[in-house]
Amino acid sequence: MTQEQSTGGEGGIEGKLRICKKCLIREMQEGEYFKNMYEYIASLDPDIKSDDTLYEARLACCKDCDNLLNGMCRICGCFVEMRAAVRKNYCPAAEKRW
Numbered sequence: 001m002t003q004e005q006s007t008g009g010e011g012g013i014e015g016k017l018r019i020c021k022k023c024l025i026r027e028m029q030e031g032e033y034f035k036n037m038y039e040y041i042a043s044l045d046p047d048i049k050s051d052d053t054l055y056e057a058r059l060a061c062c063k064d065c066d067n068l069l070n071g072m073c074r075i076c077g078c079f080v081e082m083r084a085a086v087r088k089n090y091c092p093a094a095e096k097r098w
């Protein structure tokens, strides 16, 4: 089900787009899942979210890591921007970078 289908198309039920929580990435419109990811990160509870300094330091480590591939960590399969956004998470490598 696409975003528009979930609300009955443009001018749907509430007159605005809603996210279908049951879609797979392959079912989403191009680029939509990245938007959803950034919305997810922005909506994280401050109690569990990495602060900006920690977040950027983590991403700098990933940018310098051979395991980064198309935004994903080849070890765990996570989008690193998502993984780094949660403070309790850690780098899954044997020799942790963060």
Ligand code: SF4
Binding pocket: 061, 062, 063, 065, 066, 067, 068, 072, 073, 074, 075, 076, 080, 090, 091, 092, 093, 097, 098
């Ligand atoms: S999470 Fe760790 S292993 Fe994965 S890309 Fe980032 S630094 Fe590399």
